Amino acid sequence: MRASKSIVIKLILVIMLSCTVIFSITLSYNYYRSSVILEKELENNARNLALSLVNRVEAELLSVSKVADGMSRTLEICRYDKQNIHSLIKTTVEQNPSIYGSTIAFEPYAFNKTRRFYAPYYFRDKGTIQFKPLEESYNYLQYIYWDWYQIPRELGRSEWSEPYFDEGGGNILMTTYSVPFYEVHDGKKRLKGVVSADIGLESLTKLISSVKILKSGYASLYSRTGMVLAHPLKEAIMNETIFNIAEERKDPLLREFGKKMLTGESGFVHFKSLTGIKSWIYYAPIRSTGWTLTVVFPETELLENVRKLSLTMAGIGITGIIFLTLTVAFIASSITKPLRQLAAATQVVASGNFEVALPDVHTKDEVGILTNAFQMMTKSLKEYIRNLTETTAAKERIQSELKVAADIQLSLLPRIFPPFPDHNDFDIFALMDPAKEVGGDFYDFFFIDRDKLCFLIADVSDKGVPAALYMMVTKTLLKSEGQRLGDPDIILSSVNNILAVDDDSCMFATVFLAVLDLKNGEVRFANAGHNPPVLVKEHEVKCLSLHTGFVIGPMPDSCYKTEKITLSPGDILFLYTDGVTEAKNYEEMLFGEKRLIESLNKAPTDSVKEMIYSIRENVRIFSQDCSQSDDITMLAIKYNGPDETK
Amino acid sequence: MSLSRLKRIESYSSPILLVIFVQLFLLFASVPTSVFAQARPKKATLITLWVPQAQFAGYYVAIDKGIYLKHGIDLKILRSGAGYNTFQTLKNGQADFAVLWLVTALKERSAGSKLVNISQTVQRSSMMLISKKTSGINRLEDMKGKKIGLWEGDLAIPARTLFTKYGINFREVRQSQTVNLFLRGGIDVASAMWYNEYHVVLNSGIDADQLNTIFLDKLGMKFPEDGIYTMEKTLKSDPELVDEFAKASLEGWRYAFDHPDEALDIVMKYMHRDEVPANRSHQRWMLLRIKDLMMTNGEPGRFGILQKDDYDAVCKVMFREGLIKHYTEYSNFFKGTHAGK
Structure with missing residues (x-):
């Protein structure tokens, strides 16, 4: 159940995350591109707006300056008297609504030799044209020391003044266009005076201030010294320059911006406006006065639509992702439903019930x-x-x-020991530990006559049932033939011939067969391919060296040889099968004849039973718990000397 | 109110009345002796050299912070500026006190007006000659034959003295109150007060490193400027008033320097009242420079004092230049007993 859940969750997570990432990237890119496009468009808009404003201001200024230029030319060309002058000025003001006031101001004694100062001034006042003699109305500083007079005089060219409050003259905030005029006397050009025409600043700044850009954007105007002329910061107007503001705000960047702005170039910058809002600012010069006009587009308001669009898109996107998630969850769970059922069924199967019905x-x-x-x-x-x-x-x-x-x-196999309790002249003991349930080894002993004991040990090739059957046949044959024939070589030959006939199984056996004469300890023996027995004397343990002989069973007419040794009383003859010497330990080492001889050397010799148990124990210790690969069969016979009692 | 009279009141007053009288007594005891001596502050008037600005911050601050009142003076600062003659206002008695330049005071005294200095605030000349680096005027000698803007009247005395001393011939152009003529290149060199026009130029978009500046003070023109003056007869008729006025004014200055933001608020308030273009950063600069000029860096004990050496030097120079016909002893001229403390 958990596995199917995790598949659904994994699917949802992967799909949702991928969608979110793709969507976020798309949205961000869209926002970025929109901003860039908007910015480009904005620059055009800002430029157009600024230039249209500039043009309107310039037109206004030009209409004034042209008139003053014309007056100056007239004065240089024509002769004039007091009356002409008055009517010229008055008509000029009357006919040019842009002009607030105008004067023809003369150099000292330039109008006539008796009048030091002469500057008749006509200006608008409540819809009528008023007259004022400037030489008298300026109550503390003679007109020749005012900027509007002094600057064109010293520079010898027409100039627009910095905006100023004309206290004593027009008594308004104004800027004045002044043109010096000359007379040529004896070929020498001599300054006669200055023609000036004023323009009220209010009408210009109103035009600028009326511009509303978005919610808080605005247009502003700066004089050539950076003086604020039109700006939403009312208290700064005619009080502070942009550099004062920069100083008060400890903002060197603003000072740099101000300097750049006043160079007479136009530009489009991203900057914090004086009202403290991150904005796009386009600035352009008003060439005739050297002023600078700026239009300020607040960035946040500008990008508001883009942001709104992005938010809407984000909303749609999130809804979409939620919908997608639900769909994925539904599909995933419907796909995994048979899987879940199958999983439930297989769990039952796993518990062993094969009868459970699998889902259809x-x-x-x-x-x-x-x-x-x-x-x-x-x-x-x-x-x-x-x-x-x-x-x-x-x-x-x-x-x-x-x-x-x-x-x-x-x-x-004879398993009752001692088998012949009435015989003191020999002890015999044997055992067989079969490797499999049915072994191939066997031993036997029996009397051939009163004094002759036949004993043998044999090992049938292979193991298991066939070997057991073969062994039984061989054992029976050996016993019957042994009791009948008496001589070891003849016994083996006879048994071999019987076995070799009709032997299709290709089985064979190794046999060591010996006959002990209890009277004199003489042992006559023959070997059919079996391991040589070990003779254990009091001070010597050695293998018998004997004729190997061929195994019995596979081939008829094999020849065997009877050999003989004589046992002294106390001598023990130890017979064994290769299960003893070929017992293996974990390192695949064999127990071997050498270890067997050593073991026999140390083994007790008083009792053959003890001796065999001791060897068996040694073999067991050597092979530890390694599984026994072959039958282990041992037989020991000890000759005690002739039984005198018989 | 004498103690004996208090006792008389006590004899027939209830215990509650007694408590009130004791409290009143304690209240009066906490007021400075001057007020205690005369319960009603004396009316007095001051005229400064120019419209309200930080150059006169100390006086405006002393009014607004009640320092003059504390010293028993109900001070009124008269309007000043273009078209107002500060000295005449003092001379004809419309003002009891005036802020004047030392050279003006010496000239007027030589001309027969008995006025005395009761405190010398600005210790050294704030006058500068500034030129644009582009005009290549690096030393005083480079000004020969150049168009130099000079103000009218006494304000030009230090500069004229300097040019005479170094034998510089130049073309004089009378400089108005604006620096526009200089900014537009109508003159090569402009007169400027360190605390005023120089800063106006800087805040017209010209960086300090674009200007060459010559401080007159550094060229040996030891002309202390603003000081507080009164007529000798005022001093004689009410020495206590004069003394308290000088004390209160200097206290006002100290307060202004210690609380520049508050001082600027006060100055700006008066500028708005008189509808003078008010510009806080400019006033801040002015206040700090005036502080430099009044505190004369590293020379303690000069605050408010007209130094005898300075006085003698200025008198000698002016006499030599023919600006004054005679001059009086330092002790007759400077009566600032409380200054410098």
């Missing part, structure tokens, strides 16, 4: 294929388990039968 899937998609495959698998598993159950039952039966066979086999 009719689709041909992966889930359908998976369900079909699972159905097949369940069926196969059911079949397999049934077979396995049967096989296991069969195997169990065979194993129990083998166990019985092993018991029977063991029971065939």
Whole structure:
């Protein structure tokens, strides 16, 4: 259940995150591009707005300056008297609504020799044209020291004055266009005076102040010294220059901006406006006066529409992503529903119940294929388990039968020790530890006659049931032939010939067979490919060197040789199969003859039983818990000397 | 109110009345002796050299902070500026006190008006000659033959003295109250007060490093400027008033320097009242420069005092230049007993 949930969650997460990332990038790019486009468009708009304002101001200024220029030319060309002068000035003011006031101001004694100062001034006052003699009305500073007179006089060219309050003259805030005029006397050009025409600042600044840009944008006007002429900051007008403001705000950037602005160039900059709002500012010069006009577009208001659009888009996007998420969740869960059912069913299957019904899937998609495959698998598993159950039952039966066979086999070997309690002249002990349930080794001993004991040890090739059967046949043959024939070589030859006939199984056995004469300790023996026995004397333990002989069983007419040794009383003959010397430990080392001899050297010799147990223990210690690969069979016989009692 | 009279009141007053009288007594005791001596402050008038601006911050601050009142003076500062004659106002008795330049005072005294200095505020000349670096005037000698703007009257005395001393011939152009003629290149060199026109030029978009400046003071023109003056007869008739006025004025100055923002608020208020173009950054600059000029860096004990050396030097120069016919002893001229403390 959790697995299917995590698939749904993973799907939702991945799809939602991807969508969000893609959407965010798209939205950001859109915002950025829109801003850039807007900015470009804005620059054009700002330029157009600024230039149209500049043109209107310039037109106004030009209409004034042209008139003054004309007056000055007239004065230079024509002769004039007091009356002419008055009517010229008065008519000029009357006919030019842009002109607030005008004067023709003369150099000292230039008008006539008796009048030091002469500057008749006509100006508008409440709709009428008024007259004022400036030489008298300026009550503390003679007109020749006013900027409007002094600057063109000293520079010898027409100039627009800085805006000023004409106290004593026009008594308004104005800017004055002044043109020096000359007379040529004896070929020398001599300054006669200055013609001036005033323009009220109010009408100009009104024009600028009336411009409203968005909510808080504005147009502003600065004089050539940076004096604020028109600006929403009313208290700064005619009081502060942009540089004063920069100083008061400790803003060197503003000072730099002000300097740049007043160079007479135009430009478009992103800057904090004087009202403290990040804005786009276009500035352009008003060439005739050297003023600067700026239009200020507040950035936030400018980008408001873009931001609104972006917000709407973001809203739509988020709704879309939520919708997408829900859809994905629905589809994912409907896809994983059969999977979930299958998972639930398989859990039941896993617990061992193959009878559970798998969900019905009719689709041909992966889930359908998976369900079909699972159905097949369940069926196969059911079949397999049934077979396995049967096989296991069969195997169990065979194993129990083998166990019985092993018991029977063991029971065939003499297992009662001492076997001949009435014989003191020898001790005999033997044991066999089969490697599998049914082994191939065997031993036997029996009397051939009263004094002759035949004993043997044998190892049938292979193991298991065939070996056991072969062993039984061989053992029976050896006993019957041994009791009948008496001589070891003849016994082996006879048994070999019997076994070799009709031997299709290609089995064979190694046999060591010996006959002990209890009267004199003489042992006559023959070997058929078996390990040589070990003779344990009081101070010496050694393998018998003997004729190897060929194994019995595979080939008829093999020849064997009877050899003999004589045992002294106390001597022990130790017979064993290769299960002893070939016992392995974990390092794959063999127990070996050398270790066997050493073990026999240390083993107790009083009791053959003890001796064999001791060897068995040594082999067990050597091989630790390594599984036994071959039957281990040992037989020891100790000759005690002839029994005098018999 | 004498103690004996208090006792008489006490004899027939209720305990509550007694408490009130004791409290009143304590209240009066906490007021400075001058007020205590005369319950009603004396009316007095002051005329400054020019319209309200930080150049006169100390006086406006002393009024607004009640410092004159504390010293028993109900002061009124008369209007001044273009068209007003400060000295004449003092001379004809319309004003009890006036802020005047030392050279003006010496000239008028030589001309027969008995006026005395009761405190010398501006210790040294604030006059500068400024030129644009582009005009290539790097030294005084370079000014020979150039168009130089000089103000009318006494304000030009230090500069004229300097040019005479160094034998500089130049073309004089009378300079108005604006610096526009200089900014537009109508004159090569302009007169400027360190605390005023120089800053106006800087705030017209010209950087300090675009200007060459010559301080007259640095060329040996030791002309102390603003000082507080009164007529000798005022001093004789009411020495206490004169003394308290000088004290209160200097206290006002100290307060202004210690509280520049408050002082600027006060000055700006008076500028708005008189409808004078008011510009806080300019006034701040002016207040700080006036402080420099009054405190004469590193020379303690000069605050408000006209130095005898300075006085003698200015008298000698002016006499030599023919600006004055005679001059009086330092002790007859400077009566600032409380200054410098």
